[in-house]
Amino acid sequence: MLNYTFQWRQAFNALPDMLWGALVSLQIAVLSMVIGVIFALFLALGRQSNNKVFHSFSTGWVELARNTPGLFQIYMMYFGLGSLGILLNSYVALLAGIAFNNAGYLAExxxxxxxxxxxxxxxxxxxxxxxxxxxxxxxxxxxxxxxxFYPLTNQMVWSLLMTSLGVTVGLNTDLTGVTQDLNARTFRTFEFFAIAGVIFYAMAKIITLSSRLFASRLFRY
Structure with missing residues (x-):
């Protein structure tokens, strides 16, 4: 029998902290898209190049990015490079992992x-x-x-949602990290993650609707 008592007041009081975390998530998503687009252009040209080294490098990047889990790529940036002496903090590792993934998908x-x-x-x-x-x-x-343009919009939404994996490498300043910290202190799992889910959904819809509005004005002719 369901005997859980919802306590929304505590969750709503923490909304400013969660919204600040949402801005961090959005920042990571935007930066990863900018970096991903730049690298994707070179990879796309490499895939069409007659230079065997450039072509092989580009193909290897695309194959690795598209055929391994995003979590694995973030782990390699944080733990894998760390074991080689290249230490990245959680923010940079998450950004690099998502950018790597974006570049592979956008290249194709x-x-x-x-x-x-x-x-x-x-x-x-x-x-x-x-x-x-x-x-x-x-x-x-x-x-x-x-x-x-529209596939770029889809990738932007995907990048935003992938920021939730930052909690696995210790990031606690993004939306998921802030939500997890609040949950650990209060044990109000449903309330906090429900609000976080609504915030993610709202940001994704804003990105989608904004891109449609932008396209309707930019591509009228």
Whole structure:
């Protein structure tokens, strides 16, 4: 028989701390996306390169990121590198693990976006006097980002949710870490994690709806 007594007042009193933790989670997600996008561009080009070393390195990164658990990747950043004498704090290890994962997934997304753009676009740009880098940055990249915009949004949401794994490497300043600390002090597991779940859901929906609004204005033509 259910005899649990809910005590929401204590949980709501801790809401400011949880919202501050949510900002830390969002910060990690945004930074991991920025880093992931930069590396993903190079990996996507590497996957299409004729240079065997560049191609093999890019393929290895993508295969490892896409075919191993995100938790494993974060553990390797924290415990694995730590055993080799490369010590990362919990924040940096979580950020690096998520960025590594993002780069692997986005590399394949970008590669698909690049292959969807006809080569005649580059040829036309070159015929107008643009250099190869100029044609890529000014003609190809804007079209690619338009193609992959919605997958980027999905990856951003995924990055936000992955920040919850930071608690496994001792991070206690993000939303999950703050919630776990509050739970350990009060034993009000349901109340605190229910509120944390609502906050995660709200942030994910805000990201999704904001991207739709942005796309409706950016891609009207």
């Amino acid at each position: 997304t970008f590669r698909g976006g690049l292959r969807a753009i006809p080569f005649t676009q580059t040829r036309a740009a070159r015929s107008l006097g643009m250099s190869a880098p100029q044609a890529f940055c000014l003609i190809v990249l804007p079209q690619m980002f338009r193609i992959v």
